[in-house]
Amino acid sequence: MAAAITLDKVTAGYQDVPVLHDITLSISPGERVAVIGRSGAGKSTLLNTIYRRYPEHTALIPQASALVANLSVFHNVFMGCLDRHSTLYNLRTLVAPPAAEVAAVTRVLEAVGLAEKLFAKAGNLSGGQQQRTSVARAMLNGRPIVLGDEPVSALDRVQGGDVLRVLSERHETKIFAMHDIRLALEHSDRIVLLEAGRIVLDEPSNHLSYERLLPHFEGELQ
Amino acid sequence: MRKAGYLPGLTYGSATQIFLLAAIIALPFADLSLSAVHPGAEFRRLLAGILAPSFSAIELRSVVWTVAFAVLGVVVGGSAGLVLALFFDRSRLVRLTAAFLRSVHELFWALFLMQITGLSPATGILAIALPYAGIFAKVFAEIFEEADKSAESVLPHRTAAVSRFAFARFPVVAQQLKTYTLYRLECAMRSTLVLGFVGLPTIGFHLESYFKEGHYAQATALLACFYVLIGTRRLWARPWTVPVLAIASLFVLPEATGNGSTWNNTVRFFGHDIVPAPLRSHSLWHGETWAAFGSWVWRITVQQIGPGTVETLILAQIALVAAGALALLLYPIVSRRFLGQVGHYLGRVMLVVVRSTPEYMLAYLLLQLMGPSMLPAIIALSLHNGAIVGYLLGRQADQLALRVDAPNGANLYFYQTTPTLYGQFLAYMLYRWELILRESAIFGILGLKTLGYYVDAAISELRIDTATLLLVGVAVLSMSVDACSRHLRRRLRIEAFPVRLSAHHGAQSARSSGAYTGAAHAQQPVA
Numbered sequence: 001m002a003a004a005i006t007l008d009k010v011t012a013g014y015q016d017v018p019v020l021h022d023i024t025l026s027i028s029p030g031e032r033v034a035v036i037g038r039s040g041a042g043k044s045t046l047l048n049t050i051y052r053r054y055p056e057h058t059a060l061i062p063q064a065s066a067l068v069a070n071l072s073v074f075h076n077v078f079m080g081c082l083d084r085h086s087t088l089y090n091l092r093t094l095v096a097p098p099a100a101e102v103a104a105v106t107r108v109l110e111a112v113g114l115a116e117k118l119f120a121k122a123g124n125l126s127g128g129q130q131q132r133t134s135v136a137r138a139m140l141n142g143r144p145i146v147l148g149d150e151p152v153s154a155l156d157r158v159q160g161g162d163v164l165r166v167l168s169e170r171h172e173t174k175i176f177a178m179h180d181i182r183l184a185l186e187h188s189d190r191i192v193l194l195e196a197g198r199i200v201l202d203e204p205s206n207h208l209s210y211e212r213l214l215p216h217f218e219g220e221l222q
Numbered sequence: 223m224r225k226a227g228y229l230p231g232l233t234y235g236s237a238t239q240i241f242l243l244a245a246i247i248a249l250p251f252a253d254l255s256l257s258a259v260h261p262g263a264e265f266r267r268l269l270a271g272i273l274a275p276s277f278s279a280i281e282l283r284s285v286v287w288t289v290a291f292a293v294l295g296v297v298v299g300g301s302a303g304l305v306l307a308l309f310f311d312r313s314r315l316v317r318l319t320a321a322f323l324r325s326v327h328e329l330f331w332a333l334f335l336m337q338i339t340g341l342s343p344a345t346g347i348l349a350i351a352l353p354y355a356g357i358f359a360k361v362f363a364e365i366f367e368e369a370d371k372s373a374e375s376v377l378p379h380r381t382a383a384v385s386r387f388a389f390a391r392f393p394v395v396a397q398q399l400k401t402y403t404l405y406r407l408e409c410a411m412r413s414t415l416v417l418g419f420v421g422l423p424t425i426g427f428h429l430e431s432y433f434k435e436g437h438y439a440q441a442t443a444l445l446a447c448f449y450v451l452i453g454t455r456r457l458w459a460r461p462w463t464v465p466v467l468a469i470a471s472l473f474v475l476p477e478a479t480g481n482g483s484t485w486n487n488t489v490r491f492f493g494h495d496i497v498p499a500p501l502r503s504h505s506l507w508h509g510e511t512w513a514a515f516g517s518w519v520w521r522i523t524v525q526q527i528g529p530g531t532v533e534t535l536i537l538a539q540i541a542l543v544a545a546g547a548l549a550l551l552l553y554p555i556v557s558r559r560f561l562g563q564v565g566h567y568l569g570r571v572m573l574v575v576v577r578s579t580p581e582y583m584l585a586y587l588l589l590q591l592m593g594p595s596m597l598p599a600i601i602a603l604s605l606h607n608g609a610i611v612g613y614l615l616g617r618q619a620d621q622l623a624l625r626v627d628a629p630n631g632a633n634l635y636f637y638q639t640t641p642t643l644y645g646q647f648l649a650y651m652l653y654r655w656e657l658i659l660r661e662s663a664i665f666g667i668l669g670l671k672t673l674g675y676y677v678d679a680a681i682s683e684l685r686i687d688t689a690t691l692l693l694v695g696v697a698v699l700s701m702s703v704d705a706c707s708r709h710l711r712r713r714l715r716i717e718a719f720p721v722r723l724s725a726h727h728g729a730q731s732a733r734s735s736g737a738y739t740g741a742a743h744a745q746q747p748v749a
Contacts, residue, residue: 055379056379056380059378060376062372062375062376064372066372066373066375066376067373068373068389068390068393068394069394070393070394070396070397071389071393075389076373078389079373079377079378079389079390080378081378082377082378082381082382082385082386082389083377083378083379083380083381083382084378085385087382087384087385090382090384090385090388090389091384091385091388094388094389137376141378143378
């Protein structure tokens with residue numbers, strides 16, 4: 001089967017300062033990959049690099065929820081499918097949301113447990129609620145590959161697990177950057193460990209254990 | 223520091239010295255005489271008028287028209303500016319157009335527009351809308367530039383530009399655009415007042431005649447009415463009232479007073495009036511036509527643009543230094559750090575009075591009292607700008623984090639606050655430089671020999687072609703000063719400091735309207 005994502009000796013960074021070195025990575029459709037590593041290891045850069053290379057096939061859940069504070073939760077989630085409608089229809093939805101769109105947005109919000117906030121202003125939500133709005137936006141976007149940059153960092157482990165499960169049902173291929181080793185092991189088939197911008201470990205999750213990964217996080221609270 | 227190797231380093235001190243030197247060189251060439259025969263008597267009559275205002279002089283229609291012109295000018299100028307702002311970073315043509323529009327003062331625009339649309343509402347609205355479109359374009363573009371783009375960056379690939387703008391760009395900055403537009407409405411009120419001095423039926427029209435006839439009691443009443451309008455701006459100018467006001471304004475505007483058909487005037491204006499005289503009805507294929515044109519340009523440049531520019535610069539440079547000195551003197555008086563709560567209230571009052579009093583009107587009044595010379599103009603410019611910068615510095619001084627054992631009084635002033643605020647002070651003054659220059663050019667209409675004098679004379683002799691060339695001269699001068707000011711701010715590394723009065727008031731809302739801050743409603747800035 002053709003790979004969903006292929007990176008071949010990629011070096012990337014910000015403003016001439018390389019963050020990723022020599023990354024070679026191939027991810028097949030249907031895989032559920034957790035990218036782990038200390039903060040600053042290059043997880044976000046890796047996800048953003050993939051996002052820029054496969055814009056047609058990916059939906060991104062950025063680390064900071066990246067919502068428009070002045071718009072409602074509905075409009076923020078609806079932004080996930082702006083490309084599927086005409087400009088006129090989008091503008092109409094901005095002013096008077098059609099029932100069909102409200103229903104579609106409500107469905108994804110229900111999946112992340114935020115349906116009651118449908119028309120609340122995004123700026124008034126808590127951090128966890130903002131994160132779930134950002135997840136719902138990616139789900140409505142519906143592209144086959146979802147890139148989640150710490151998508152459940154503001155949620156507790158139970159809620160976080162639920163959100164990762166619905167995300168996994170919705171998107172064919174899943175790549176999550178995480179720093180919680182247990183959550184990563186529980187919700188992935190494959191672990192990619194980054195250290196100082198290089199892949200130092202790439203193995204199926206069921207070959208790994210918390211104890212084996214922990215030394216790589218020495219000095220960071222787990 | 224990068225340039226330190228081959229350019230003499232520019233410090234706060236040497237920059238100050240350059241401007242001081244320029245003002246000192248200019249001083250002997252400035253006419254600073256007090257030529258009024260009885261300035262004392264006239265001052266006493268002014269004081270008597272101020273103490274006993276005659277409120278029956280207020281003509282309601284002119285008040286309504288003042289608001290109507292300002293609202294429509296801002297609505298038209300703001301809409302045009304918003305469209306220009308969208309292409310600001312992509313198109314040099316748009317940037318140049320905006321720079322040209324805002325480098326020409328609204329009074330000059332009015333004088334020109336009268337040739338086409340006569341003394342009509344269109345003249346008043348466009349005279350404000352044209353320069354304001356240029357200002358709006360620049361400020362809106364800056365707001366878009368600095369906006370949080372994180373939501374925009376995760377929009378689905380191939381989202382159309384309009385949807386992109388409507389969902390992820392506009393809502394992020396809506397609060398800032400709103401605050402700035404409402405602030406501009408206040409500026410537009412001042413502009414309409416000044417447009418009254420050249421004939422539009424606003425409050426300024428009546429003010430001018432009362433001033434001219436020495437009816438200070440009536441003038442005081444009108445001015446008080448204007449202060450109330452400005453002071454209550456936050457009550458009547460709100461996001462939802464502006465559309466209502468705009469539509470209502472369309473219905474109450476005065477009738478145009480006959481100046482023939484606008485269409486015929488437009489054809490005549492662009493087809494004949496504005497065409498340089500040597501090129502009219504002469505073949506453009508002949509060398510001598512262009513030779514005549516060349517000598518026409520040369521004659522106007524040498525006889526009018528040259529002397530006008532020198533006189534404008536003399537006035538502007540002296541006024542700039544005087545305003546700076548005044549600001550440094552004033553800021554401790556309006557600062558809580560120096561005068562406590564008293565300073566705070568003094569600052570408020572000073573700001574309201576100064577902001578609502580247009581420099582042009584102040585200069586007109588002072589010229590009336592003191593007689594024609596450059597002195598009244600310098601006083602008007604330095605009072606207005608010095609007080610605004612003084613107020614802003616006072617607020618900055620209040621926000622400085624001082625150590626517990628900080629000195630007080632003169633030691634605090636000379637050793638702590640003034641050195642700390644000096645970069646900010648220079649940033650304010652360098653920004654004000656261009657505003658003072660634009661205003662100096664305009665004061666020519668009042669009889670000083672600055673560029674405005676020649677523009678006004680050419681228009682009243684219906685030599686529109688000459689006036690147009692002069693206007694290009696004004697625009698070039700003001701754009702050069704603007705460029706020079708920006709260069710100096712970069713060299714001094716103070717380019718990131720806030721410079722606009724509106725920035726001071728919009729700061730709070732700007733901070734809390736980020737895309738994912740989770741902050742509650744942006745606070746209404748304080749009055």
